[in-house]
Amino acid sequence: MINGNGNGVCVPSTHTNRLRLNPATNHQPENYEDLQLDFSPALFASLERYLPPAMLNAERQVKVEYMMEILRRYCPDGERIRAQRQREYRQKIITNYQPLHRELYTIHASSFFVPSFLKAINENLAQSFRSIMSEPSPGIYTFDMFQPQFCQMLLNELENFERWVHDSKFRIMRPNTMNRYGAVLDDFGFETMLDKMMDSYIRPISKAFYPEVGGGSLDSHHGFLVEYALDRDVDLGFHVDDSEVTLNVCLGTQFCGGELFFRGVRCEQHVNTDTQQEEVFDYSHVPGRAILHRGRHRHGARATTSGRRINLILWCRSSQFRELRRYQHDFSSWCGECHRHKKERQRQAVAAAKVELMKIEGESAAAAEPAAV
16 A cells, blocks of 8 residues: 655635745745744745745745744644754754765755756756656656765765764654655755755756646755665665655665666555556666656665665655645546546547447438338
8 A cells, every 4th residue: 555645835825815826936035044933944935935926025024924824824733833843853953963074065066966967957948958868767757967976975974974873872753654764864954955956956857847746836845865775774665755756866885676666657546556567667776866756656666685775865845736736636647547547538438429420420321311112
């Protein structure tokens, strides 16, 4: 059984204190990191682009109060308490953990990314993205993304995390319910860096290739590292991600096995339906190479049979898409099963129309025949 529970931010549409569905373009949100808020500062920066035009240039505190009223209306008390505990947890880590490579915590494009990827991003055209990508299966894109030295530095940082966790006997929250090893990068101070990575590098690609699932309106993320080895997690069960778009980049190191297997994109209603032959696709990881896919693309990871495999995962979410999805019933633009049902209905409608047309033509021919003498 696959579980695909979403927890995106959904904002009610009311006559007062409401957000626009279409974000402002070329708007630079405020920085909310220095404020004590009931929700993540990154959430306010993401939502700001959806403020009514008259609010965009208001004072920061005015915008905070406007957005807070909306968020309080939407989120139950339990969610706010959870968010408060999350902030306290992260603050405790950031206060006590000493990073090994501080340069990782902000984007240094030329030292992070390979030149071909940067060139395509700077051109910001669908044909430029396609020029550096392979699409081995519909909706799945692979491309070289990270420089080897960046991968190694991030691996070193993970080892530093683990030493600190062990030495301080600190209990950290793991990436999700399926991974028992690895670390949530946002908890260790990477939130700003990952925001920039999503906004400037993943959203342009997603806007071009995943518009039907909110690729152009990605506004929040969950970033983490996962580890696979014989003494760690070995494999990963069949599942869907809590994301609209997922970036998965292998960092290394030496390993055998660990292939991803994909089995079709599904909405929540059809998440457990059978796989069609054309939906079967397997992918072997290569350090530094990224794979990008819809979060609802069912997948899993086979056993890592030797060595150690570590991957950077970035779940990218769109609060706009999640709000709109609540009112939709037909997801045939991206759900494989919905699409097949729609095609079958169309086939049946055409077949019925043909039968009816043949019936009408037969009746017309009979009426035109001369009466028997």
